[in-house]
Amino acid sequence: MAVTTLSSREFNQDTNRAKKATRDGPVFITDRGKPAHVLLSIEEYRRLTHTGRTVADVFGMPPGVEDVEFDPPRTVIVSRPADLS
Known part of the structure; x- marks a missing residue:
């Protein structure tokens, strides 16, 4: 595998050469x-x-964890008016 090195100026002037390389x-x-x-x-x-x-x-999931029980507690969301005073 060949490694080609170009300066930014060379790259800007001849992008086709870089692509071929x-x-x-x-x-x-x-x-x-x-x-x-x-x-x-x-x-x-x-x-x-x-x-x-x-x-x-x-x-x-990783293999073998499908039998793990997961029962998170229910969350109750209570809405109430905002106090903007």
Whole structure:
């Protein structure tokens, strides 16, 4: 995997070159000589961020807890006029 480094000026002047370079690996974009951004292909981004879990998995209950009883106490909400004096 090749790593390409471009200054912000180079990136602004030739974005097409940066996009093509992502085929070979990440593109580091520098500001004043220091890395500030990384440009990746969408395939590489998806590969790096893929966890194999769906939203349902993330918010679902862990296996084995479906038998846990949960009976929260009822709350009574009483409405009354506000005292604005």
